[in-house]
Amino acid sequence: MKAAVMRANNAPLELEDVQIDAPGPGEVLLKTAASGICHSDLTVIEGGLPFPPPCILGHEPAGVVEEVGEGVGDFAPGDHVIGCLTSFCGVCRFCTGGRPYLCPTQFAGRPEGAKPRLSAGNGDPIGQFANLSSFAERMLCPERSLVKIRPDMPLDRASLIGCGVTTGLGAALNTVHIPAGASVAIIGLGGVGLAALQGARIIGAGKLVAVDAKPWKFDLAQKLGATDCVDATDGDPVAAVHELTGGGADFVFECIGLVPTVQQAVAMTGRGGTTVLVGVVPMHLQVPISASDLTLQEKKITGSYMGSNRFRFDMPKYIDFYLDGRLHLDEMISSRIGLEEVNEGFDRIRKGEVARQVIVFD
Numbered sequence: 476m477k478a479a480v481m482r483a484n485n486a487p488l489e490l491e492d493v494q495i496d497a498p499g500p501g502e503v504l505l506k507t508a509a510s511g512i513c514h515s516d517l518t519v520i521e522g523g524l525p526f527p528p529p530c531i532l533g534h535e536p537a538g539v540v541e542e543v544g545e546g547v548g549d550f551a552p553g554d555h556v557i558g559c560l561t562s563f564c565g566v567c568r569f570c571t572g573g574r575p576y577l578c579p580t581q582f583a584g585r586p587e588g589a590k591p592r593l594s595a596g597n598g599d600p601i602g603q604f605a606n607l608s609s610f611a612e613r614m615l616c617p618e619r620s621l622v623k624i625r626p627d628m629p630l631d632r633a634s635l636i637g638c639g640v641t642t643g644l645g646a647a648l649n650t651v652h653i654p655a656g657a658s659v660a661i662i663g664l665g666g667v668g669l670a671a672l673q674g675a676r677i678i679g680a681g682k683l684v685a686v687d688a689k690p691w692k693f694d695l696a697q698k699l700g701a702t703d704c705v706d707a708t709d710g711d712p713v714a715a716v717h718e719l720t721g722g723g724a725d726f727v728f729e730c731i732g733l734v735p736t737v738q739q740a741v742a743m744t745g746r747g748g749t750t751v752l753v754g755v756v757p758m759h760l761q762v763p764i765s766a767s768d769l770t771l772q773e774k775k776i777t778g779s780y781m782g783s784n785r786f787r788f789d790m791p792k793y794i795d796f797y798l799d800g801r802l803h804l805d806e807m808i809s810s811r812i813g814l815e816e817v818n819e820g821f822d823r824i825r826k827g828e829v830a831r832q833v834i835v836f837d
């Protein structure tokens with residue numbers, strides 16, 4: 476099968492013929508239908524999230540089941556599915572305690588010494604990113620990385636739910652509890668931020684301020700529910716959010732992953748408010764913030780990982796939101812591209828030219 480392989484950090488992905496194994500116990504072979512491109516894939520390429528090459532990235536997929544391995548009961552050939560990187564074991568204290576997205580075994584892969592799921596033409600193993608590796612025509616995944624979805628859901632739009640939409644929507648709907656009418660600011664209007672914006676709208680936020688450095692995104696943000704937009708390159712965005720929200724927002728979602736914008740997010744948060752860190756700051760960086768600001772104004776900061784999801788419960792619900800007209804996904808897709816255009820896709824993300832791009836397979 477054709478796949479885009481990361482052979483080295485900070486280099487273009489290479490289109491190669493890759494071998495994929497047959498499904499083992501508990502595994503499912505999928506024909507990939509579509510894969511969104513998430514900024515986290517770019518962060519891996521740039522070394523900000525460690526994952527050793529050679530590997531195949533891509534973690535926002537939808538596809539169709541082709542074959543199931545021994546013991547797989549929940550899926551059958553022909554089923555439409557979404558893949559999620561928070562694979563769950565089902566028995567640990569996080570899974571049984573209701574927070575399966577924190578399952579410590581989520582990236583475990585096949586047991587030590589087993590045949591690799593993916594290998595190069597010469598038989599050398601190729602790493603599988605997050606049990607998914609969706610920049611490829613086929614995927615071999617643990618069944619516990621997958622959820623079956625309604626067959627009337629278009630698979631290109633379904634793919635967005637695999638990461639960005641679940642991350643943003645879930646940050647607003649699961650990680651924190653936003654009371655109706657609360658003021659919300661979203662910094663960063665990529666796939667993740669636009670989904671957080673929609674989550675805040677769906678839950679009934681009052682003032683909903685969208686902040687980005689690319690003003691072309693503001694039309695889209697307003698269509699998706701923003702009441703106000705702030706151009707981060709035009710004056711001080713912190714002062715602008717304070718002005719719009721009467722002293723800082725009740726909830727601020729940082730959806731970029733840069734040190735200065737994390738600092739801005741905390742500063743934009745009003746007294747008693749909550750800063751939600753969704754963007755992934757490269758792991759080697761630290762973010763200085765004022766502790767007394769937190770204490771004296773009782774601000775809270777929380778991380779939000781993959782929208783605090785229980786994806787087998789959440790994703791079918793998000794699909795209903797879309798098919799009922801409450802979640803807008805069509806507007807979030809800037810372009811549909813072929814796998815051969817993946818490197819140009821990353822260039823467009825670097826330049827801030829897109830909301831979400833989806834790779835579609837034949």
Ligand SMILES: NC(=O)c1ccc[n+]([C@@H]2O[C@H](COP(=O)([O-])OP(=O)(O)OC[C@H]3O[C@@H](n4cnc5c(N)ncnc54)[C@H](O)[C@@H]3O)[C@@H](O)[C@H]2O)c1
Nearest residue numbers: 514515663664665666667687688731732754755780781827
């Ligand atoms: N927490 C999680 O579980 C999780 C899951 C998926 C992605 N992420 C992370 O979320 C972040 C966003 O991902 P994405 O795919 O939406 O990214 P993206 O690149 O599509 O969007 C980022 C947005 O930020 C804007 N931006 C960049 N610099 C800015 C600045 N200084 N001020 C204002 N706006 C600025 C860009 O114009 C763009 O609109 C990334 O860090 C990604 O790794 C986190």
Ligand SMILES: [Zn+2]
Nearest residue numbers: 513515638639
């Ligand atoms: Zn992602």
Ligand SMILES: [Zn+2]
Nearest residue numbers: 564567570578
């Ligand atoms: Zn577990």
